[in-house]
Amino acid sequence: MDIALLLFPGVTPLDAIGPFEILGRLPGARIRTVAHQPGPMRTQGGSLALLADHALADISHADLLLVPGGPGADAAAADPQITQWVARLHQTTQWTTSVCTGALILGGAGLLDGVPATTHWRAMDNLAHMGALPRTARMVEHGRIITAAGVSAGLDMALELAQRLAGREIAEAIQLALEYTPQPPLNAGDITTAPEDRIHRARHNLNRP
């Protein structure tokens, strides 16, 4: 199971790291980080960098393609080097997946035309402009393409994928290894029930790390 994890400037690290931790634990999995060129890739606000080990030009196949999102996803979705690479890998993947605004990059690669898909709630309009059919859901599956909602949704999508790829017992062992028994002390993560002032704060009042 070869997994390619796309990185780009302004990626949101949890979009990538959630699925990395789950899918990377599948027996026989190999995850390779891929970017324009190997080297450090500054994430969202710049407080952190992830290292890409491979250049786009050096990876021509993956069984599973994982495309995270982030503030840099709009630029990545308009970058022909990235979108052509995504479109080329998609030809032979078993699964092509995105987390958060990574869906915009799938859209930029021409994979979502007329396809039901989801993304971060901030980007639903952008997703529609890509020709996709936006859905508010934790994840949306259409053929070989799975799109997940914002940031933390990648954990749930990856656990579902782990179950499909390796069976329930392995997926449950991975969940146990990560102690993924979430107990958030607040209950405000759902855009469908969020009050306007929280949406405003989430858009305008938060730091970008």
Add this chain to the structure above:
Amino acid sequence: MDIALLLFPGVTPLDAIGPFEILGRLPGARIRTVAHQPGPMRTQGGSLALLADHALADISHADLLLVPGGPGADAAAADPQITQWVARLHQTTQWTTSVCTGALILGGAGLLDGVPATTHWRAMDNLAHMGALPRTARMVEHGRIITAAGVSAGLDMALELAQRLAGREIAEAIQLALEYTPQPPLNAGDITTAPEDRIHRARHNLNRP
């Protein structure tokens, strides 16, 4: 709010990135990654590297110290350069926190002697050997020290801390920004209800990415 995030070889990235995404969004927060020396730090199985931007010697204060765990935590807990740095920073932190086996590093720094604390279920015995009083809980607070359970527990700990540091409205906006409304498709993350065969698989049958 100055946040220092310790990195070391063999760190588990989600231990670090979960709290990074939440605490980094606090208005006015600054997160600095710290390791022996600046540069790439290979995580757990080596499939990924996080870049450290600062050397231990260059960071002498943080309002919040965040110590992740991982397969490299045992070595870090026995490394005087790291443990002396952790002990020094702890003198002036507002909060000193760990995720997963990061608790062993707090223990190695002498911070957990007689202190109730938690860690990944695999490391409860090691934690006791450090002089701590192991507790099975999502997070354990004792004075200025908060320890969280394995890997994904850092998300819940960080959300609780965000609420204490910036108030409920900001913490809820952060939860909404991350769409942290977890919907795992399986229910196997709790060690207190895990069957023996899943524990065995989690210990012995998983890949280390």
